[in-house]
Amino acid sequence: MPKPSFDRRQFLVGGGAALGAAMVGPGVARAQGRRGEIIAGLSERMLTLDPANHYSISATSVLRHVYDPLLDVTNDDKFVPALAETWRPVNNTTWRFTLRKGVSFHDGSPFTADSVVFTLKRVRDNGKLIKSFVYQDIEDVQKDGDYAVTVTTKRPFGSLPAHLTMLGMLPPSVAGGEEAFFQKPVGTGPFRFVSWIHGDRVELAANPKYWKPGIPKVEKVTVRFIPELSTRAAALRAGEIHVIDRVWPDMVQTLKGTPGVKVLDTPALEAQRWHFQLARETVKDPRVRKAISLAIDRNVIIKDLLLGYARPVVNPVPPGLIGHSNLGQKPYDPEKARQLLKQAGQSNLAIDFVLMKDLYPKQLEIAQAVAAMLGEVGIKVNIRNLEIATAREQRTAGNYDLFFSGWAHMPHDPDWYFGQWFTKAGAEKMTRFADPKVEQLIAEGRVPDAKVRQQKYEEIERILWEDEPEIWPYYSVAIYAISDKLRNFEARRDYYVLLHEVSIA
Amino acid sequence: MRSFLLRRLGQSATTLVGVSLLVFVILRVIPGDPAKMLLPEGAPQSAIDALNRELGLREPMWVQYGIFLRSVTRGDFGQSFQYRAPALRVVVERVPATIQLALAAMLLTVVFGVSIGVLAAVRRGTGYDYAGTVLAVLGQSLPNFWLGIMLILLFGVTLRWLPTSGFQGWRYLVLPSVTLAAFPTALVARLTRSSLLEILGQEYIRTGRAKGLGERSVILRHALRNAAIPLLTVIGLQIGTLLGGAVITESIFAWPGMGKLVVDAIFFRDFPVVQTVLILSATIFVVINLVIDLLYTVLDPRIRYG
Numbered sequence: 001m002p003k004p005s006f007d008r009r010q011f012l013v014g015g016g017a018a019l020g021a022a023m024v025g026p027g028v029a030r031a032q033g034r035r036g037e038i039i040a041g042l043s044e045r046m047l048t049l050d051p052a053n054h055y056s057i058s059a060t061s062v063l064r065h066v067y068d069p070l071l072d073v074t075n076d077d078k079f080v081p082a083l084a085e086t087w088r089p090v091n092n093t094t095w096r097f098t099l100r101k102g103v104s105f106h107d108g109s110p111f112t113a114d115s116v117v118f119t120l121k122r123v124r125d126n127g128k129l130i131k132s133f134v135y136q137d138i139e140d141v142q143k144d145g146d147y148a149v150t151v152t153t154k155r156p157f158g159s160l161p162a163h164l165t166m167l168g169m170l171p172p173s174v175a176g177g178e179e180a181f182f183q184k185p186v187g188t189g190p191f192r193f194v195s196w197i198h199g200d201r202v203e204l205a206a207n208p209k210y211w212k213p214g215i216p217k218v219e220k221v222t223v224r225f226i227p228e229l230s231t232r233a234a235a236l237r238a239g240e241i242h243v244i245d246r247v248w249p250d251m252v253q254t255l256k257g258t259p260g261v262k263v264l265d266t267p268a269l270e271a272q273r274w275h276f277q278l279a280r281e282t283v284k285d286p287r288v289r290k291a292i293s294l295a296i297d298r299n300v301i302i303k304d305l306l307l308g309y310a311r312p313v314v315n316p317v318p319p320g321l322i323g324h325s326n327l328g329q330k331p332y333d334p335e336k337a338r339q340l341l342k343q344a345g346q347s348n349l350a351i352d353f354v355l356m357k358d359l360y361p362k363q364l365e366i367a368q369a370v371a372a373m374l375g376e377v378g379i380k381v382n383i384r385n386l387e388i389a390t391a392r393e394q395r396t397a398g399n400y401d402l403f404f405s406g407w408a409h410m411p412h413d414p415d416w417y418f419g420q421w422f423t424k425a426g427a428e429k430m431t432r433f434a435d436p437k438v439e440q441l442i443a444e445g446r447v448p449d450a451k452v453r454q455q456k457y458e459e460i461e462r463i464l465w466e467d468e469p470e471i472w473p474y475y476s477v478a479i480y481a482i483s484d485k486l487r488n489f490e491a492r493r494d495y496y497v498l499l500h501e502v503s504i505a
Numbered sequence: 506m507r508s509f510l511l512r513r514l515g516q517s518a519t520t521l522v523g524v525s526l527l528v529f530v531i532l533r534v535i536p537g538d539p540a541k542m543l544l545p546e547g548a549p550q551s552a553i554d555a556l557n558r559e560l561g562l563r564e565p566m567w568v569q570y571g572i573f574l575r576s577v578t579r580g581d582f583g584q585s586f587q588y589r590a591p592a593l594r595v596v597v598e599r600v601p602a603t604i605q606l607a608l609a610a611m612l613l614t615v616v617f618g619v620s621i622g623v624l625a626a627v628r629r630g631t632g633y634d635y636a637g638t639v640l641a642v643l644g645q646s647l648p649n650f651w652l653g654i655m656l657i658l659l660f661g662v663t664l665r666w667l668p669t670s671g672f673q674g675w676r677y678l679v680l681p682s683v684t685l686a687a688f689p690t691a692l693v694a695r696l697t698r699s700s701l702l703e704i705l706g707q708e709y710i711r712t713g714r715a716k717g718l719g720e721r722s723v724i725l726r727h728a729l730r731n732a733a734i735p736l737l738t739v740i741g742l743q744i745g746t747l748l749g750g751a752v753i754t755e756s757i758f759a760w761p762g763m764g765k766l767v768v769d770a771i772f773f774r775d776f777p778v779v780q781t782v783l784i785l786s787a788t789i790f791v792v793i794n795l796v797i798d799l800l801y802t803v804l805d806p807r808i809r810y811g
Contacts, residue, residue: 389537
């Protein structure tokens with residue numbers, strides 16, 4: 001019997017070609033150079049496939065691949081077209097969107113104005129959906145032909161486009177069969193949903209008919225949920241996965257020292273904000289709050305505890321967002337703090353500093369450092385590190401003086417932050433903040449006109465900066481680590497891990 | 506025997522109703538508000554109140570418990586607040602991963618625990634005995650999270666023999682089950698050693714040796730069998746614990762089992778999931794205890810239930 005007549009070299013070439021063809025799949029994909037698989041390791045477990053039913057950062061990351069919103073927001077906070085090609089305010093309470101044509105859902109059904117009407121009315125009307133409360137101001141959603149939609153609102157809703165960056169569009173066929181639909185959902189996004197093993201992984205496959213040419217760059221994306229940072233980092237270092245989020249400062253050196261691993265960081269859209277309980281006798285007096293602020297050496301926290309992975313605060317709202325302006329850093333002046341306390345007649349002040357256990361990097365060490373700093377000016381700090389649900393109950397009950405918390409501006413707009421924390425209705429079960437002037441400015445700042453908003457927000461910020469109802473110790477920094485095989489990965493300021501424009505070598 | 510079984514089944518049912526009531530009440534009296542945990546920090550109080558109403562949490566507690574009991578008898582454990590899916594389905598999805606890990610860890614425990622214990626007892630005072638003691642002390646004193654991370658760094662990152670984490674096949678099972686088995690293996694090894702030593706001093710062992718039985722037969726057929734009763738009790742309890750989920754090991758290895766599920770559910774006040782898991786694990790415990798009690802009669806013919 002004659003031997004097979006190809007040598008090892010030919011065999012390898014042939015096998016490689018066959019393998020390559022199997023990996024890239026249909027000819028279209030090869031033409032667009034789409035190949036390979038990216039595996040991401042996210043810190044937070046995803047709980048739902050319903051884009052209207054979460055405010056989770058990991059779910060936003062995963063579901064952005066499956067569903068498209070009307071608008072996207074870039075890493076430098078520009079709102080850009082996704083399923084809406086244009087959007088403009090008709091007046092203060094009316095927005096008009098024109099929609100992209102020729103887009104279809106993964107099941108082949110077309111994307112039209114009906115999808116937008118359905119998605120918006122669903123989130124407004126179904127009170128069980130987590131995002132429902134944000135959309136309560138919507139009065140009506142009307143289609144104007146198949147590719148235009150008019151949204152009227154009960155009061156000005158200037159931040160509507162920003163919120164819509166987080167709301168994936170659903171096909172109207174969801175109605176009536178929601179449970180079945182979300183078992184295997186379809187969207188218009190760059191990837192099709194394949195499978196989800198709860199608590200373990202989500203698998204997505206490229207949508208070859210995606211409306212954006214050349215996107216996505218890979219055939220497959222797998223997102224694994226690995227809550228432990230040490231394990232996440234180990235999986236990346238072992239080459240099992242290609243990107244991890246939520247790296248803590250003290251893990252950076254280890255990761256940087258690993259061949260094939262790169263660490264990326266960017267100032268996050270998150271300001272740490274420790275709020276005062278303004279109804280409490282202890283911190284009701286603005287002089288006391290000012291003294292506490294003066295006694296905290298923010299640079300020590302940033303440099304020594306966060307190893308430089310944080311930025312000094314110059315405004316309650318982080319740079320990049322509408323309304324931001326540079327108000328200068330808060331000074332560190334313990335001597336002046338002592339004087340202010342004396343003036344306020346507070347010689348034996350003791351405050352409760354409540355933490356939500358294990359929520360923020362290094363929070364306990366930071367709180368202990370703050371306790372020592374305040375001790376220097378004669379304030380005794382009682383740190384209460386409570387389980388999250390308990391801490392939030394304590395806050396509602398008003399049992400704290402200072403509460404350790406942060407605010408990530410997920411929709412890239414500060415309206416939510418102001419409306420929640422500095423209006424009477426928002427703050428009554430939280431910080432008990434009440435200032436009619438600020439409240440009025442917030443209402444005036446809800447209009448769509450960007451110039452008006454900028455001006456109103458700057459005014460609000462000046463009042464807050466002076467009054468100090470919160471301590472703003474630092475802006476957080478988002479740290480990611482990736483395999484050096486990834487190309488075009490962007491370290492997002494909103495903590496999202498987005499992979500549709502990322503390729504792998 | 507039959508009356509014993511009936512009595513035990515009756516006791517078990519009472520235990521389970523008691524557990525359900527206890528879990529139900531405790532969840533509702535501890536501080537923490539499910540809607541507040543589901544909604545983001547920036548949700549107004551009106552939204553929190555509305556969602557709590559939607560979730561049925563504004564009814565009086567006894568009404569809620571009545572509804573719960575009625576649905577449970579129909580096999581409906583309610584909707585998970587977090588997953589918005591039937592709680593039973595959410596929990597049952599985690600059962601295969603939980604059972605795999607528990608069985609693998611149990612297998613390691615029995616094989617290594619008993620072997621080390623027997624070796625240490627038979628070669629008492631030798632290097633084997635000391636090595637066994639050192640291993641047992643380490644196994645009982647090394648915290649799971651430390652051991653798990655060290656195993657990941659050694660076998661996953663440095664040597665790259667095994668995957669660091671995840672749930673896709675037997676290779677993924679090795680490190681978590683070794684981590685999980687460390688403590689019970691040490692426990693079983695020490696227990697085996699001490700009970701075997703006690704039994705080896707008994708007269709019937711001397712009789713066995715005197716009538717010319719081989720050492721192997723004396724140890725394995727006579728001594729070990731008699732040492733098995735306390736072992737069985739401990740192993741039974743360990744199986745129950747492992748099936749209830751191994752929180753730390755599951756967290757470290759990103760293992761999608763019930764332990765991590767229930768801890769997250771407790772943190773987020775997902776009452777239906779917590780209730781389902783606890784009632785299921787209580788059931789497992791009760792059943793295993795019953796089986797172990799019955800196994801005693803097989804191992805030791807002197808034990809009789811009437």
